[in-house]
Amino acid sequence: MTLKSLGRYVPILQWGRSYDKQAFSSDLLAAVIVTIMLIPQSLAYALLAGLPPEAGLYASIAPIILYAIFGTSRALAVGPVAVVSLMTAAAIGSIAEQGTMGYGVAALTLAGLSGVILLVLGLLKLGFLANFLSHPVISGFITASAFLIAASQLKHILGIGGGGDTLPEILLSLGENLGQTNLITLTLGGGATAFLFWVRKGLKPLLRSLGLGPRVADMATKAGPVAAVVATTLAVWGLGLDGQGVKIVGAVPQGLPPLTLPSFSPDLVGLLILPAFLISIIGFVESISVAQTLAAKKRQRINPDQELIGLGAANIGAAFTGGYPVTGGFARSVVNFDAGAETAAAGIFTAVGLAVAALALTPLIYFLPIATLSATIIVAVLSLVDFSILKRSWIYSKEDFIAVVATILFTLGMGVETGVSAGVILSVGLHLYRTSQPHVAEVGLVPGTQHFRNITRHTVLTDPTIVTIRIDESLYFANARFLEDYVYDRLAGNGEIRHVILQCSAINEIDFSALESLETINQLLDEMGVKLHLSEVKGPVMDGLQKTHFLEALTGQVFLSQYDAWHSLAPTQDSSLTVPVQADAPPGHG
């Protein structure tokens, strides 16, 4: 393997050679900013996943470095993200108790499986599987997941116990335990939430109006969570609030990420393989969307299959260093990009910063209240909620609207795995349904032209012995029977018809099922004494048909244009003008 071909699979070998001082200083600055943002976020997402806080830090160190080596995006920041953390909690919660050894090992195993799946998809170039998730399904899923996440954190804000993987379960559990609310925790948690919302919405305009530059104002806004962490930690420590029932992070091991081993026992793998697959696909979709957007802004390119390999390596790294499933996060990547990161080296510097934090800073967060972490989660995820997708999809396409609504309802009502599966199945099903009943027009000649238009919309010439059908869709198994039905229905009880012409101008493909349907139609029409003709068949479709015996068996002809077909088949004396029922139909449709 030459260095160049090796570079295809290890992109760092390509950009690393031209790395210079200017890129170094840009990357270093970006890394400092991202590190400050990531410390509270990593701890919080570990909490969301049901893991000890250090797991969040560990999941941000080795994975970032591995992605920097194998990934193709220059600005993507890999680590724990909200939705994947929630999916991790849902996947593991049903098979192990939080806080047990088994729970941690299951998280490592989930990361390991997810890594292997991503790697295999990348090596086999199966990245297209992510296309099964339509935009409406992704939007609905993210919005519903954000709701679930926010709801799941309310118990920490209230200082009560509880659980649940679905919205009804979570709300029921909250209702049952509401009486035990710890008012001090609520004050801290509620205060932190309100503060963080204000930082997000009100701080930047305020700082700008005080005369600060846009960059400084932006940085101050990013530091909001750190300020909340420092303030509430000091409050708990200074006032001894942990003695009054405020739950705190407590002792966090001080050190670099440990070497850990996931378990690959068949039982555990069997239970986790499907969740791992869903996490991989969802994570990949989130990651690739961000990576693609950021790369395109600089006319750079990313390679989706290599991205799978990069994310796979990152997850395998997480599995062996005490982490849990990771992916490229939206917020952190945008911050990294905006802060000026030029290469993946920024990620490596961020990893170094987080390693320093894991080594030196963990004693400082002993008194950090859990409620503060929940506040940062709630504020972060609620920015993901976007109900506008409901209105926009309703206006544009009812099928897409149904897919959004179903994804939201299933995710809220039955959990993340059922939600995303239902969304995928439904959107694939609706797509097949839509294309299984394509728009079909019977067309006639517009007098004085060579154009053929829908007989129900235009005043056109038709002939009682000729039926011309234009199908506005490729022919494949889902609509093969539809075409048969349509043709037989059109002929049923009508003995005058002698020619059926299929105008194929909108047909990009004819699959084997459709070919067999055409053969059947041809044969049955022959028995009725009716000839089947084709017109305006596209080149690649014709290439395919020429490999078969269909064209030999065809009772009629293949015409280059519909006008040629009409010209040679119509006994002009019988032709008559068909006036559309709906004479005021808009032109240009058909």
Added chain:
Amino acid sequence: MTLKSLGRYVPILQWGRSYDKQAFSSDLLAAVIVTIMLIPQSLAYALLAGLPPEAGLYASIAPIILYAIFGTSRALAVGPVAVVSLMTAAAIGSIAEQGTMGYGVAALTLAGLSGVILLVLGLLKLGFLANFLSHPVISGFITASAFLIAASQLKHILGIGGGGDTLPEILLSLGENLGQTNLITLTLGGGATAFLFWVRKGLKPLLRSLGLGPRVADMATKAGPVAAVVATTLAVWGLGLDGQGVKIVGAVPQGLPPLTLPSFSPDLVGLLILPAFLISIIGFVESISVAQTLAAKKRQRINPDQELIGLGAANIGAAFTGGYPVTGGFARSVVNFDAGAETAAAGIFTAVGLAVAALALTPLIYFLPIATLSATIIVAVLSLVDFSILKRSWIYSKEDFIAVVATILFTLGMGVETGVSAGVILSVGLHLYRTSQPHVAEVGLVPGTQHFRNITRHTVLTDPTIVTIRIDESLYFANARFLEDYVYDRLAGNGEIRHVILQCSAINEIDFSALESLETINQLLDEMGVKLHLSEVKGPVMDGLQKTHFLEALTGQVFLSQYDAWHSLAPTQDSSLTVPVQADAPPGHG
């Protein structure tokens, strides 16, 4: 509800009113022929389903009458069929022991569930679900099922015990028990099989060469199984072979179909609902294919949704009269049609004939050897085997070939339910894969014309500031990301491009995901200083886009024709002729 609208759901009210003497005599003759053919076939298929022989007769009486009332096909003959019998055995075999009460009740329940599913699909007009089964999947499934069925009957021909739902299981079980082969059974069964194959292949030409008319020769061929039944029954009775280990049908209750009750216990329903769904869909596909072919031959029409109702009623009838899942059979329907059946009344007369058989003739089959029934099954199903699909799909489409091979292998290796499910999932997946990577061509102007062709196949005019992309597929979620990738890749590292034109002539639809991708592309191109234009957008697609803000946000224009776009955007002095790399590419493709 008027009689007319009632007639829509109860077709017998329509054709029944014009029923006359001529139709009566045609129907009666057809019924006699079909009845003779059905008696041994019904007994044999019950055996295949693991049920007592009378279940096959019962399953052919009430269901036929109910279909005659509610179905729309004039010639369809409903009852037990080979593939559905095999699927019944596979579904029930895992939850109850053959010969027990539970087994029979499970069969009734399966029929009841299947009936309800078909009825619901019909009332909700969900018949399109059957379209998910592509022709290659159906062909592969039928061929593999026929093999499984034939293999499963070998033990009866050999007179040994055994079982298994998959080919490896069946062969292993045969191998283990081969030592116990009963030679008398083998002689009877092997002889019957050889005789029936000869009847099928050799008898008709022989009779014709002896000067008999084609109809008589045909009738004699159809009576082959009856002859085998009579001959072997007489042999067993006369020679007392049942005392020498030849298994016989034995005592069969004499009487009309009993009133039976399926069980709807949640446990049983939970176990049977998925098999019932698969049986319903497979049965519907077999039935509708036959019904449609026969109806089209007489320019009659059938209504797929009403067919679902008819088949649903038939299966519910089977559940309450001691039967098991039924559908419209291919062989029996063709015989019915060829024998001259004009209306569904032929079915009613057939039911009467079978009821007479159930009342009066069952004592006559006491000595009928099981091996003879197995011989009729083997000969019947081997005519369903069609390996030509492998070659035909290989030549035409590799994806369809993969679907056939996978369906065959999964059906043989893992059973009917896994086989058909794998086939459906794979063919849907391959379809999405194919359309997720559509044919995309970059096009240029053919000099001296207004035509635009693929720059890699034709000598065309291009301009360094303009990229024109023609996508030969509708845009939807599965290829939305592909388009983004393609456009960004084309622009990556190229600063000269100022205009991107999407030629939309092959785009029949743009779904919501693709719309969002176009919006993203438009926005990112804008940031790069590149304008996005559309040309040749179809009417319905334009209607959709006009409902959104996309056209307002579009940085470029929408051109009626690609030539208009070129004409107004190209700074002609820069345009240059691009000579295709592959100068000898065939014309007309692109």
